[in-house]
Amino acid sequence: MDPALLAELRGPAWARLSTLASRNTLTAAEAEEFLLLYRSASKDLSRIQTVAPDSEVSIRLSNIIHRSRMQLTGVPLGLRGSLVQFWVVSLPAALYSLRWMFLGVFVFFVGLSVLTTVWALYTPGALESFGTEEMRRQLAEEDFVDYYFEHPSGFFTVGVWANNAWIAVQWVALGILGFPVILGLIVNAVNVGLSGAVMFEFGHGAEFFRYILPHGIPEITCILIAAAAGLKIFVSWVVPGPLPRRAALARAARSLITVALGLVVLLFLSGIIEGFVTPSALPDVVRIGIGAALTVGIVVYAIVLGRPALLAGDTGDLSEDRAGYQVVAVD
Incomplete structure (x- = not known):
């Protein structure tokens, strides 16, 4: 698998995920879309890291996934x-x-x-x-x-x-x-x-x-x-x-x-x-x-x-x- 080719094919979906991850609130439709994009991007990251863990694509997608994960679990538990x-x-x-x-x-x-x-x-x-x-x-x-x-x-x-x-x-x-x-x-x-x-x-x-x-x-x-x-x-x-x-x-x-x-x-x-x-x-x-x-x-x-x-x-x-x-x- 070529990370650059995957980035070209999946780039728009990753960009959309990054956009949704930066928002404070999401509509019901956006939240559903966000979850689907997050799961798909996580699988993409796993595939990339098996063949090119040090690549630029891996770094960029890792950061997007990280910010998305924070969006999903951003509510603190409290003491x-x-x-x-x-x-x-x-x-x-x-x-x-x-x-x-x-x-x-x-x-x-x-x-x-x-x-x-x-x-x-x-x-x-x-x-x-x-x-x-x-x-x-x-x-x-x-x-x-x-x-x-x-x-x-x-x-x-x-x-x-x-x-x-x-x-x-x-x-x-x-x-x-x-x-x-x-x-x-x-x-x-x-x-x-x-x-x-x-x-x-x-x-x-x-x-x-x-x-x-x-x-x-x-x-x-x-x-x-x-x-x-x-x-x-x-x-x-x-x-x-x-x-x-x-x-x-x-x-x-x-x-x-x-x-x-x-x-x-x-x-x-x-x-x-x-x-x-x-x-x-x-x-x-x-x-x-x-x-x-x-x-x-x-x-x-x-x-x-x-x-x-x-x-x-x-x-x-x-x-x-x-x-x-x-x-x-x-x-």
């Missing part, structure tokens, strides 16, 4: 509508799109944590490298549990939330590099495994689970979601698929920053559990159940709202009029 769109459509769609990446990250993290615990317990001299026997005993018999009682619950909640939210945002933002997320997963998994090994070494394995599970289930889930989001951004850059590399990266980054924003709120709920529920006198089954309920809620939220949104084509990305239509630029 309330934007919040509803974020929580009901964009965030669950972005979370659901991460399901397989999250599963891989989860298996890797939990597997490495368990292997580290087993290795440290049954490898002679391994725990000695973690610290002296006196230091390890201090951690197992006092420090591990005292950590949850050192500060007032409100202060502790805010501190934990700020730290975890910062980690989550970093892992999503640094996902483009790949290795910071992988390194972070390894370091945190090994730390959890070694802490568990020390607790088991001195017969406090039950306390390890009693104090780490209530908040740890939702907290680790959220952190692993952040890791999955970061790694998906990395994969979109390395394996862009049918899109140009830069376009694929931009789309993934916009969609998955949505996840980072949502995790800030979800981690606050986890922080409340760590500050108020974990050190409480509630029965273990209740404390752990609260954390498990939050995690199940996140999973159900992502599936029930995210699956239909994703099937409808929403990935958590901005709308095209806000994200910017793919306009080809020539250097």
Whole structure:
């Protein structure tokens, strides 16, 4: 297909579309004509970009399509509508799109944590490298549990939330590099495994689970979601698929920053559990159940709202009029 020939044949229709896109109001007949011209021009642009994405014709038609798209979606949602769109459509769609990446990250993290615990317990001299026997005993018999009682619950909640939210945002933002997320997963998994090994070494394995599970289930889930989001951004850059590399990266980054924003709120709920529920006198089954309920809620939220949104084509990305239509630029 020759773009110049197509431009000559379709030029009048494109010019008419450009004229209608510049008007503030349209009659019923003009609106119907506008929609037909927009659909036709979009197909023309798709055909041109497959053979000559850097051509002058592609640039000109991209701009016409972009202005037409703004005409179609120019009515803002408003604050309330934007919040509803974020929580009901964009965030669950972005979370659901991460399901397989999250599963891989989860298996890797939990597997490495368990292997580290087993290795440290049954490898002679391994725990000695973690610290002296006196230091390890201090951690197992006092420090591990005292950590949850050192500060007032409100202060502790805010501190934990700020730290975890910062980690989550970093892992999503640094996902483009790949290795910071992988390194972070390894370091945190090994730390959890070694802490568990020390607790088991001195017969406090039950306390390890009693104090780490209530908040740890939702907290680790959220952190692993952040890791999955970061790694998906990395994969979109390395394996862009049918899109140009830069376009694929931009789309993934916009969609998955949505996840980072949502995790800030979800981690606050986890922080409340760590500050108020974990050190409480509630029965273990209740404390752990609260954390498990939050995690199940996140999973159900992502599936029930995210699956239909994703099937409808929403990935958590901005709308095209806000994200910017793919306009080809020539250097």
